[in-house]
Amino acid sequence: MPPTPLLRHPRRLAATLLTGSFLVGGLLTAPTAAAAPSAAATTAVRVNQVGYLPDGPKRATVVTTATQSLTWQLRDASGTAFASGATVPRGADAPSGQSVQVADFSSYRGSGSGYVLTVDGSGSVPFDIRANLYDALRSDAMAFFYHQRSGIPIDASLVGSAYARPAGHLGVAPNKGDTSVPCQATVCDYSRDVRGGWYDAGDHGKYVVNGGISTWLMVNSFERAKRAGKDTALGDSTLRIPERDNGVPDVLDEARWELDFLMRMQVPEGKPYAGMAFHKIHDAAWTGMPTRPEQDAQPRELHRPSTAATLNLAAAAAQCARVFRPYDAAFADRCLSAARRAWTAARANPTLYAPDSDSTGGGAYGDTQVGDEFYWAAAELYATTGESGYRDAVTGSSWHTSPTAFSAYGFGWADTAALGRLTLATVPSGLPAADRDRVRASVTTAADGYLSRMAAQGYAVPVPADGYFWGSNGEVAGDAIVLAVAGELTGNERYRTGALETMDYLLGRNAIGQSYISGYGETSSRNQHHRFWAHQLDATLPNPPAGSLAGGPNSALQDPVAQEKLAGCAPAACYIDDIGSYSTNEVAINWNAPLAWLAAYAAERTSTGEPPTGACTVTYKTDSFWNTGFTATVTAKNTGPTAVDGWQLSWIYPAGQRVTNAWNATVAHNGTTAVARNADWNRTIEPGATVSFGIQGTHSGTNPSPTAFTLNGNACA
Template sequence: MPPSESLRRRRTLCAVLLAGSLLVGGALTAPAAAAVPTAAAATTAVRVNQVGYLPDGPKHATVVTTSSQALTWQLRTASGTVAASGSTVPRGADHASGQSVQVADFSSYRDTGSGYVLTVDGRSSDPFDIRANLYDGLRSDAMAFFYHQRSGIAIESSLVGSAYAHPAGHLGVAPNKGDTSVPCQSGVCDYTRDVRGGWYDAGDQGKYVVNGGISTWLVVNSFERAKRAGTHEALGDSTLRVPERGNGVPDVLDEARWELDFLMRMQVPDGKPYAGMAFHKVHDAAWTALPTRPELDSQVRELHRPSTAATLNLAAAAAQCARVYRAYDAAFADRCLAAARKAWTAARANPALYAPDSDSTGGGAYGDAQVTDEFYWAAAELYATTGESAYRDAVTSSSWHTSASAFTRYGFGWADTAALGRLTLATVPNGLPAADLTRVRSSVTAAADTHLSTMAGQGYGVPIPTDGYFWGSNSELANNAIVLAVAGELTGDGRYRAGALEAMDYLLGRNALGQSYVTGYGETSSRNQHHRFWAHQVDASLPNPPAGSLAGGPNSGLQDPVAQERLTGCAPAACYIDDIGSYSTNEVAVNWNAPLAWLAAYAAERATDGGEQPTASCAVTYTVDNSWSDGFTATVTVKNTGSSAVDGWRLGWSYSGGQRVTSAWNATVTQSGTDVVARNVDWNRVIPAGGTASFGVQGSKSGSNPTPTAFTLDGGACA
């Protein structure tokens, strides 16, 4: 990839060279030779998703072979019975893996069972399952990663098991020095801040606003998308392993709130220089030794200078919070919105306060000198939440909205966030003109089409290009899979869902190394990811990473000593080693697990409902029947223009003029911020093909009463 892109997507090299080295007693040492394995050879030439496949999903395997002729494949049950057979398709040289491959497609087989094996030319795959609940466990484990990474709270054995339990870290209890009263770096400020809580970012124990912002957005967006699909109960209260379960709030929002509270604590207080901005990060003054349990870290913690990028991450995440949390905790939503507005105003007043790449002692620099994309993202979130014209104008005047593509061939990430704003505008009801909204949604499907084209040209079906195997490549792949999933939501086209699921196949073993990159999932899975506490490889008294932790993945840059020693000459997709010292290929991070959790929830819900996202076939008429100085009534009619009946419906829209629904008839209507959702009542639950359902609303207004311009039926756009 271009060097400028690479720099924007990874930590500063000089910083991570220190981060990944093993520190013993404060001295840098190389890992012992016996502790550094060579890159593992795949156990079989027949590469599959080692967890399995959904009955109604795509089922592809890649076969490494020098043969140029099609080969016969057989799908065998656990008892050895041949359940299906066919011929592979030769693909020849696969440049990313450096292998010659063929592809077997057994998607038409839909029976369920455990212990299936695919045999090709006398060689057999690892065993795998075909079942509808395939991703239920990963949905839970991938989300549990964030509880494990919490700072400032005891991690309870009743939730994670005794091996992973530990006292609260960084609460100022000896030997910890913080994070309850953290000083700034010299010259940054003359006061201290309570910045307890939040998630440890990665394998170290630093906390970064720019990485926390995108990670929080993905976690909350997972719930917001599931709510549109009507499947959010799977992420509801008492569904995940969090201490807040049973409080009446969806568990996934409880988890994200732990980080949101921290992000708002990082905001510079009123009366101080740069008030309203966000400190860029907080971490140890020097790199934390490996291994170190969080509660035993004795170093001084430091706040680092505020940055425009961090401030806009806070604005975006807090604006999203105000929209999604309002139905569960209006006071918290108000606090989020106030923080978002203040951050936006501060960022506008300080548009070029960049975090320097040189600030890399004790933690990654996360430097980012291009923040127009963060401005676009934050404006989009504030507009989607408030409907206010000032934020709309900031959206529509942005170059990311009017000309530049928000999606790159590599994908979005912590330094490239315009796509997040575009996804919000495409899916959350808002007041953009119909033509503009169509263009926004078309840009999502165009990006998804690019990813599908990239996948079609590769032997392993990977939605990243051959030159895209850089630091954290697995997260870029997962982010691109999210774009595919959203395109499926917008269009109902099953190709996009299939593409998103096939990306999961790559993460779980159908790849150049035959390696599942998710701890605890698959026959050959990662288990030695780079982490200060999950460090069994260097201290047998400590655990391996818990199940559901995603490794960073292949990185052709080889930016750590272990990778340089063991992987020199590797093909891009093979530049990975499961060693705790290979931080550039094998670290964990919240912004890598967040898209994994998003995709696992997406795959799990599709597994349980057994069907693909239906195409929205509907037309809506919104008629204002009566209007007075501070109120109005309106009739809404939704027509089913499809060929089959709709059984149970949810119609969504947004008000751009500050209107509030006060009552409704013939439907159950709720409002959160500007977003309105109407649900059927018993007597109009079914809308036959060609039929209609009508209901009425009464609302309050102040001044104008603009008519909504965009409607969604069960998450799909209506005409």
């Protein structure tokens, strides 16, 4: 079973983090960001401060003690009203500790800038409604990784003069360098060239378990976009990186910077634990703040190999071999060789765990439950090679059928079984059809759980009330990925709606009314915990660049600043934009990676912004009716130009009827909404073809027929 969420995320010890003039008695004494978490909120009307897509959901949360519906109006910069309606009271929202109502203006599909939503005399911050809303964030969230590169100068022509810097950790004084790094005492008797890669978070460490999942997400983003025929926006010359215009998609070029590092961390042949991966490399002691990478004088150390790190290497390198092959076959071969060696080594050393005590100078990233990593690595190797040995490792794993592969707390560096499921659900393989369908169903079941949780909360957040732990914003973005993939598998628009609403949360529709993404929104995070984006500590240094995601609310309050400033906070409000609050306000590659994935997905043009035209017709015929029950036949016709592969038909019963039995389909309820899904044998509806199924249900005196049907997210005539 996955470890408990509060134990898997902490990476820092407060007493060792900050050194020099900024640490007095164990507490940060430099000027800190303003006061209480609620100070960030400038209005009771909480919106996505960047804006909304014309064809996407448009909801706001209103903090109010009113119990009756309130009138909302959508106005432009000139004050002209374009839409109005009534809010829906939600009452007490436990995670935020607030009483709230929700305004839904999704029906407005116009475009423009400077919109304000007014409710009960209070107005939101201005926002836009436009189709290209997320184009800049797609680029900036990905540019985060170039900024975090180790072992290469950061070019002013690509990032601007404020963020340019010399290469870090190449052995140029005062650096000891990463080109010949010795092991910790007793670990090994040689040195390794482990230059390159990304600095993991706000320090100068590099960790294989975080690098593996972050690289996987970056490459998976491209693989998903390519399946959808929308990979052009992630192609060559689309990012601000030195490798642009080389014939390789830029997102893969950026991933390769980390993949090269991950493979350098593999123990060479002829050495003990050959094929395994060293767990991490970082300074011998915590680096002081602020310190730019090229100024770091600390000695660097390799830490003992671990099974978890080795399986991260196997999974990321196997995925590399599959996705890079059309662009660089030689590199793909090198990745596959490394993946095979790592898999074999991990099988030979299945319990070599990184100790939680190894937390001096860097996070421990301890993980003693690695069955999920074995499953993930096997899934990637099988998807890439199709070989029976890897297939057997997949189907023989308890994680292949475990209901906790998609946990309530999402996936992360310590919980990776979901990544294997996502690959098996989306990459063609030789899995039997029934097995493949079960894996796909597990994705949609997880997504349905996230949607249910969002529907039950005033701020539409997919995490549970006790899910605000270290890196909760990364968890939110990861859940959005599951929602997006469920939409890809089913064609159901509600999953895309859910994924986009998580972006609303990250960009200001949240308990404190603040965007957690630097440079985006009227009130956005700007003092994230970082060694060299440290303007709050040194005015000559910059704030984090646009597109950097703060860790987010953490109810455990695991740093001195949070403990002092946030005592008594509601879980979803346990955040402060202060550089000293590393447990709520650090950045990390494994949080920005799902953000970059989500931003690329949100930036895709899915329509013209107009309501979708009918691609289906439905007839609903009541066959029999008695005092408490009824039977009916439902027939759906595909009137669109392409086949429907896997269908879901939903409708709302006007009198609250409930389906109790069905044939030729499975039917479940979400309140008054009935949702029918295909059987194994009738999953495909060709253009012009129909599919029928029967239902039996109950009623309470009246039994009017439903009149509105939706097939895979499209309204039917």
